[in-house]
Amino acid sequence: MPKLSTDERLQRLLALIPWVASRDGPRVDDVCARFGCTQPELIADLDLLFLCGLHPYTPDMLIDVDIADGRVWIRYAEYFARPLRLTPADGLALLAAGRTVLATSGGDDGGPLDRGLAKLAGAMGVDVGEAVAIELGPVAEDLLRTLRSAVDDSRQVEIDYYSFGRDERARRVIDPYAVFSAGGQWYVSGWCHRVDDERLFRIDRVATATPLGSTFDRPAAPPELTAYRPDAADPRVTLELDPSARWVAEQYPVEKVTEVDGGRLRVTLVASQPAWLERLLLRLGPRATVVDGESGIAAVAARRLLLRYQG
C-alpha cells in the first residue's frame, strides 16, 4: 500500500473512528485489514487522534484511545458516531464496478453482489438498473471462461481468429497471458506462435478457442500491450474530409490535422491495415477524398463489393 496523503489519512480516520467506536474493542489486526493499513500506520494515526477533541481540549474533552492486548477502543467521539456520507464519485465507482461484474459474469440474481448493489443504490437515491448501465461488448461467456481458465492453467489454446485489419481468418496457437477488458472491448493478450511475437486479440473476433494438451512458461512480467501501435514504417494516407465527416479526426488517432476552406479538414492517418482503410473509405463515400496516398483503394473495393449485387 503506497503512503497516503494527509487528506487520505483523514478520510480513513473518519471512517475508522465510528467503526471502532461502535464495537467493544475490535482486534487491531482486523482494523488494519479492513482499512488497508499496517500496524505502525494505524498507531501513528491513533497517536494523533488522541490529542484531538473539542475546545478547550481539557482531558475530559479529548477523544479517548486505548490499545491493550491487541485490541483497540475509541470513546468520547459521539460527533463521529457515523461515517461520512458517500460522495457521488464514491457511489458511482462502486455501482459501475458492480454492474460491470454482473454484466460479465452472467448475473447474480439475488446473490450477495446483486443485493449489496441494490442497497447501495437505494442509499444513493437511485435504482441500480436504471441509473448506470455498462456494456462491455458482446462476448460469448463460454469463450471468456475457456480463455480465463487457460490463462490460470498456463495452457496453450488454438483460436480461430478473424483479423479485422487484414480481413482474414486463421487458426493460431497462442500462449494466453491475460484476459481483460479495456475501452469497452475484451482482449486476450499472449504469445502468438503463428507470427512468433506478442499479440493482442479482440475476443469478439475469436470464433472458437480450443484448449490444447500443452502448457507454457509464463513470462515473469507479461508485457503491457496496447491495442494500437503505429509504426514509423507504416504507410500513411492523407484525406480531405467534408464538414459532415469531421468526426473521423475525433474517432481515430490522426497524426496531422489542418483546417481547409469551408469547414473541410485535412487529416493524415496511419493506415497499416488495408482492410481498415477500405472500410473507412467505403463508409465515408463522397465525404472523403484521398489527397496523398493510394487513391484507387475505395473504387477497387467498391467494385469488389458490387459483385455481390450482380446476377
Added chain:
Amino acid sequence: MSSGPPGLSVGRRAVPLASGTMHRLERLINLVAALLHAERPLTTEELRNRLPGYADDHGSFRRAFERDKEALRDLGIPVVVEPVDEATQPGVVGYRIPKESYYLKDPGLEPDELAALHLAASAVRLDGASGVEALWKLGGEVAEQGGAAGPGPTAAVAALPGAAHLAPIFAAISVRRRIGFVYRDRARVVDPWRLSFRSGHWYLAGHDHDAGEERMFRLDRVSSEVEPASGEGAFERPHHVGAQPPPWQMGAGEALTARLLVDAGQAAWAAGHVGPDAVEAWRPDGSVVLAVRVTNRDALRSFVLGFLDHAEVLGPPELRDDMVQWLEDLAGPEGPGVDRVALGADDQCRS
C-alpha cells in the same frame, strides 16, 4: 491508559504542541469535530480562538483556514456558510457541518454483500475513482477468505475509462437535479436519467428541454462545465429508460425492416451484435439472415460496409438499391462490368 503489547502503546502528551508544529491531520480532525459538534454556525474569529494549530496572526490564519475548508469540501464534507444570527449580528456569517448531511445513510450491508462489493471494486477500475474510500465508509474491506493476510491484490480485469463530468452528472441523477451544459456548440438543459457505457464511451440519457424529448449525449462531447439548473427533486425519472438503441435506430427516418445476409465467417459476430431477436434464419452453409429495424439508413450502410464483401443487403429493394448506388458512385466511371474478370482473379489471389 492501559499498557499494550510492545510497540502498541499510545502515550498522551501532557501539553498540546505549539502551533506550527502541530500535524495538519490533527488540525483537520479538530476542525471537523468543532464544525460537526457546533449547534450554531461558528465565526472565523471563534474558530481561530478555539482551534489549536492555527497561526495567531489573522492573515496566516485566514489562508490556512481557507485551504483546510477546501480540502474538507474536496473530500465531500459538507461545510456550509450561514448567517450567525440575523437579529443580533446582522451580516455576520459562520461555518458548520450539518450532521444530517454529513452522516452516512447506512445501507445496512451484510458481510457477504460487502465482500462481494469489495471483490467487484478490485476487479473493475473506473478511471479516477477507486471505490476504496467508499468501502472504508461502508465498514472496510472484507476479504472473502478470512485470515489476516487475505488474498493478494487482484489484478484488475476490466478498466473503464473515466470522463470529466461523470461524478457531477451522477450526483444530479441521484438527487434528480436538472443540469445545463454545452453540447455540439449549443447550450442544453437536461433532466439527467441514466449513465451508460457502451463501445468505449460514456453516454447520458435524459430529457432535453430544447428538443422536448429523450436524447443521448456522449460525455466527451460535452464542452463546458456541468452546471446545476434547478433544485433537487426537479423531475420524475421515468421507470424504464430505454436501453441505448443501435446507431441504425437512432434516426428520424421512416422505419423499415432491412434483411441482411452475413457469410459464415462473420455470422456469429453479426448475430451477437444485433441480438438474437433479429436473427431470421441460419442457413445450412453457416451464413445468417438478419432482419433489422432501421430508421437511420446511413448508419445501416456503415454497419453493412464494415463486413466488406462478407455481407449484403437482401432487401427491401429501396435499401438494396441505395447500397448499389452508393457503391457504383464510389466505383467510378470504370463500370463494374469492365473489371469483373480481373477482379475475380484478384480475389483468387487473396484467398
